[in-house]
Amino acid sequence: MSAVTVVILAAGRGTRMRSATPKLAHDLCGRPLLAWPLEAARAAGAARVVVVVGPDDGLAEAIGARPTAAPADPAPAPPAPPGAPARGEGVELVVQREPLGTADAVASAAALIDRDGVVIVLAGDVPLVEAELLRALGEAHQASGAAATMVTTLLGDPRGYGRVVRDGDGAFVRVVETKVVGDASEAELAIAEVNTGIYAFDGAALLDALGAVGADNAQGERYLPEVLAILRARGALVATLAASDPAVVLGVNDRVGLAAVRVEAQRRIQERHMLAGVTIVQPATTAIDVTVEIGEDSVIEPCTQLLGATRVGRGATVGPHSTLVDALLGERVSVVHSHLVRCEVRDGASVGPFAYLRPDALLREDSKVGTFVEVKNSDIGAGSKVPHLSYIGDTDLGEHSNLGAGSITANYDGTSKHRTTIGARVHGGVDTSFVAPVTVGDDAWTAAGTVVTGDVPPGALAVARARQRNVERYAERRGER
Ligand code: UD1
Numbered sequence: 001m002s003a004v005t006v007v008i009l010a011a012g013r014g015t016r017m018r019s020a021t022p023k024l025a026h027d028l029c030g031r032p033l034l035a036w037p038l039e040a041a042r043a044a045g046a047a048r049v050v051v052v053v054g055p056d057d058g059l060a061e062a063i064g065a066r067p068t069a070a071p072a073d074p075a076p077a078p079p080a081p082p083g084a085p086a087r088g089e090g091v092e093l094v095v096q097r098e099p100l101g102t103a104d105a106v107a108s109a110a111a112l113i114d115r116d117g118v119v120i121v122l123a124g125d126v127p128l129v130e131a132e133l134l135r136a137l138g139e140a141h142q143a144s145g146a147a148a149t150m151v152t153t154l155l156g157d158p159r160g161y162g163r164v165v166r167d168g169d170g171a172f173v174r175v176v177e178t179k180v181v182g183d184a185s186e187a188e189l190a191i192a193e194v195n196t197g198i199y200a201f202d203g204a205a206l207l208d209a210l211g212a213v214g215a216d217n218a219q220g221e222r223y224l225p226e227v228l229a230i231l232r233a234r235g236a237l238v239a240t241l242a243a244s245d246p247a248v249v250l251g252v253n254d255r256v257g258l259a260a261v262r263v264e265a266q267r268r269i270q271e272r273h274m275l276a277g278v279t280i281v282q283p284a285t286t287a288i289d290v291t292v293e294i295g296e297d298s299v300i301e302p303c304t305q306l307l308g309a310t311r312v313g314r315g316a317t318v319g320p321h322s323t324l325v326d327a328l329l330g331e332r333v334s335v336v337h338s339h340l341v342r343c344e345v346r347d348g349a350s351v352g353p354f355a356y357l358r359p360d361a362l363l364r365e366d367s368k369v370g371t372f373v374e375v376k377n378s379d380i381g382a383g384s385k386v387p388h389l390s391y392i393g394d395t396d397l398g399e400h401s402n403l404g405a406g407s408i409t410a411n412y413d414g415t416s417k418h419r420t421t422i423g424a425r426v427h428g429g430v431d432t433s434f435v436a437p438v439t440v441g442d443d444a445w446t447a448a449g450t451v452v453t454g455d456v457p458p459g460a461l462a463v464a465r466a467r468q469r470n471v472e473r474y475a476e477r478r479g480e481r
């Protein structure tokens with residue numbers, strides 16, 4: 001694949017999504033749809049990857065490439081003329097001014113297609129295509145000496161796909177489109193072999209045939225598969241490659257299609273983790289983004305989502321009913337019925353049930369954040385525990401301290417946030433409030449119900465509450481006894 005250019009077609013309207021977001025910017029398991037074929041092209045080792053986008057459709061930003069309108073480099077380069085490529089993160093973008101069809105989309109990338117090279121073209125809305133298939137296509141194409149090779153597959157329900165028409169000898173004749181009524185005959189609609197929208201071409205053959213593609217069809221568009229019929233009519237060899245896995249063609253044209261593709265993408269992601277030693281107790285209720293890493297012997301319990309840049313170490317248990325977004329978990333961590341966002345939980349620590357870890361919460365080794373506890377922007381020391389009903393925000397808690405039930409840090413005075421600093425081996429009594437900024441020394445204690453407004457020296461007991469007074473014979477005086 002080292003000499004192969006991959007062109008991904010991503011312009012077009014995507015109207016059936018009924019969305020303000022361009023179709024290929026919609027999320028599929030942690031990556032925009034367009035990033036999927038892009039990753040496959042990169043993994044296959046393509047020499048260059050070209051993406052055809054629509055004008056100002058926001059897709060360049062969605063895949064982290066620079067928008068075409070911007071100058072290619074901050075260095076003094078002349079402004080790019082319309083249609084010229086802009087480079088971003090190894091991807092070259094070209095703009096198709098108007099969605100006039102898949103052949104027109106390829107034509108807008110003509111300046112980047114090498115006449116002497118091989119070019120693989122694929123649709124951006126077929127996200128489950130894999131590097132292996134692209135490599136196999138490149139190899140089969142070069143081995144056969146064909147001018148073009150199209151990947152086909154057999155579908156039980158081929159509705160909407162282009163059908164592959166063959167002659168009496170089984171040789172390829174043409175592709176007939178079926179998306180709208182008018183292009184295909186009844187007999188052609190009965191064909192189960194479909195065009196997957198993935199092709200390899202000899203650069204020169206493709207470029208020379210593109211100009212001959214007309215728009216005399218039911219959609220008034222210039223269809224890319226017509227290039228194959230043109231090449232055949234000119235006496236060139238057109239080959240096909242059968243894909244055994246029909247999932248490669250699962251296309252996303254509306255949100256029903258997106259859901260179907262997501263089921264298949266999840267199946268693949270989860271299978272990869274299971275084969276690598278992760279137990280997933282109930283795959284159907286588990287969602288794991290493609291970007292997530294999980295260590296061996298970890299167990300993912302039902303109704304759990306692992307999202308974004310989440311990383312789980314070895315031997316951890318996550319779930320049931322937990323959501324982790326960009327969370328970093330060490331080894332042997334336990335998370336039960338909890339919600340974690342942009343936080344770190346180190347080896348042996350435990351979270352929940354019913355905990356909420358917010359951005360920049362750090363739970364050090366063997367610490368515990370328990371039931372109905374919220375932690376934000378705080379460092380919980382090794383072996384320390386916040387077991388019940390607490391809010392810990394903007395706090396540094398030392399090692400082996402224990403904060404009682406109902407511990408609250410008053411970190412916000414209505415204008416600014418302040419930090420609470422609590423030392424090592426501190427015993428916080430139940431219902432202690434820490435009014436920040438405040439510092440509690442090592443080995444200190446707080447009495448139950450204390451509101452700590454001043455610093456507590458090391459080893460001291462802070463008591464800050466009204467003394468109890470008993471009114472004797474109170475009930476008798478009320479005449480109740
Ligand atoms: C296309 C094929 C069909 C094949 C199917 C496989 C054509 C005419 N038909 O149909 O034979 O079975 O894919 O999924 O090619 N695009 C552009 N510019 C345009 C039009 C489309 O960039 O002007 C892009 C779209 O963003 C999309 C891809 O090309 O990613 C395919 O276009 P789409 O309209 O979805 O074609 P299909 O009807 O699916």
Ligand code: MG
Binds near residue numbers: 253
């Ligand atoms: Mg499509």
